[in-house]
Amino acid sequence: MIQLTIDDQPVEVADGTSVLDAARSVDIHIPTLCWHPDQPIKGNCRICLVEADGRLAPACATQVSEGMAVHTTSARSRKTRRNVLELILAHHPLDCLHCFRNGNCELQQVAEDMNFTEEPRYPHRDRGLPVDCSSPSIVRDPDKCIVCGRCEYVCSEVQSVYALSKQGRGFDTVFTTPYDRPMAETVCVNCGQCVQVCPVGALTVHDDTSRVWAKINDPAAFVVAQIAPSSRVTIAEACGEDPGVVGTGRLVTALKRIGFDKVFDTDFTADLTIMEEATELLGRVTGGGTLPMITSCSPGWVKFAETYYPDLLPNLSSCKSPQAMFGALIKTYLADVLHQDPASICSVSIMPCTAKKFEARRPEMSHGNSADIDVVLTVQEVAKMIKQAGLHFADLPDTPFDDPIGLGSGAGQVFAATGGVMEAALRSAYELITGEQLGNLDFTAVRGFDGIKEATVQAGELTVKVAVAHGLGHARQLMDAIRAGTADYHFIEIMACPGGCIGGGGNPIKNWAKMAQRLDAVYTIDKSLPLRKSHENPVVQQLYADFLEAPNSHRAHELLHTHYTDRSTLLGA
Secondary structure, eight states, X not given: OEEEEETTEEEEEOTTOBHHHHHHHTTOOOOOSSOOTTSOOOOOSOTTEEEETTEEEETTTOBOOTTOEEESSSHHHHHHHHHHHHHHHTTSOOXXXXXXXXXXXXXXXXXXXXXXXXXXXXXXXXXXXXXXOOXXXXXXXXXXXXOOOHHHIIIIIISOOOOOEEESOGGGOEEEOGGGOOGGXXXXXOXXXXXXXXXXXXXXXXXXXXXXXXXXXXXXXXXXXXXXXXXXXXHHHHTTSOTTXXXXXXXXXXXXXXXXXXXXXXXXXXXXXXXXXXXXXXXXXXXXXXXXXXXXXOHHHHHHHHXXXXXXXXXXXXXXXXXXXXXXXXXXXXXXXXXXXXXXXXXXXXXXXXXXHHHHTSTTSEETTEESOOEEEEHHHHHHHHHHTTOOGGGOOOOOOOSSSOOOOHHHHGGGXXXXXXXXXXXXXXXXXXXXXXXXXXXXXXXXXXSEEEEEEEETTEEEEEEEEESHHHHHHHHHHHHHTOOOOSEEXXXXXXXXXXXXXXXXXXXXXXXXXXXXXXHXXXXXXXXXXXXXXXXXXXXXIIIIOSTTOHHHHHHHBOOOOXXXXXXXX
């Protein structure tokens, strides 16, 4: 243990502790911008400068030493931090009132905490760089970049995508795409993890709320929503409540009051995905198909595979994601049930995922000239709409989902977490293979935040070896093993985002502490539902009887399955 003083307070912390963490242990706040709880120390922004034994030092990158005297509020440290802030603001756009991050911006918060009310001493000059709106998922405003380095770290070191890098020197330094290409023309997989870590408005969700408001105000439009499993876990958090508070019924109420005509449950099509995927897996295992089969629910992962591993695309399940399956049904089966002209239906998805916006625009996710999903809204966007509508989310009553796609199982709910698709599939595959009831429905071996998890499941005489990966850096490890012929799995689940959908780029800004609370909420919902196995969902069974005939039937393949595109040419862009 090391003994030191911080602002004349005695402090005792473990050797190796940073000055920043030591100060926080005694509730002394030091401003930061490049520091992030889930990333290594970078020491780029210098906003956390303090006096340590008489010299200026970055609190995040300086370790404590025996007898050290730290002063965080001395005239010298306050003057220096103010100067750093002035330099950052000298070329940062001052358009806070119409920035997507207004009210949730770390630079705004630092300026407020430092009582930055005096006239800046440096002349203001923007870089004059254009806003890149080419991506359907992410808007990049390089003028707002404060060169903290968080986005490059998560894109390159966590996701192994390498779509962002630092360019320029001095005043002109900025994190941007290779050769300044539009985001849509790069290897970006639209996962939005850069949005999650950006402290300002340099990287934000592509806002589509105005498109939805226009449809709601159009009397000729019949506007329906589907709510993803994880969205009900993070919407309350996005509206100001604690992480892990479940807001399912209140979200349905909010959407109805905003003006949606029908609100459905994506858990239903998650159950449908399991029926199709489990049947496909059994066919591959027993019929000599391509193994291992890999899940295809995560559109960020699918684009990653298309870009970096096009030779392994036959390993991907041909099943569409639950969002896409719902989209295919809403303008066919549901249009008839609801007595609506498919052309009048506006299908809106409430998703945790920025990559779902890209998925909705894929040409194979449409019928004729009509897209199956018209608009994808992230949890961040829906929270803004709830506020625009003057609704106080915490006070809303619960409303059930609409029929007929209002019943989902616990298996569909666990799709929200890493390992959830695998667990849901195993619950059904076991019983479909053996014809016996599964005693324990909790496959704990595939749960948790380990980067790669493995399990072996005995289903009658068939031994099924599975693996789960979350975050594309871990996915790359598994894919390299498949290429090398050293992966002897039958089934692999891959989710692009760390933690799975509860860590999606369109959720409220996260860290791993919040993620743990979100994960607990997912399994709490699962255990509370009366139905926990996809193949026992009676509405799914009725859908097959009335419309789809059987899992993997010709009709099911027309509507619920897809194909993939070799995008490896992007690597040379």
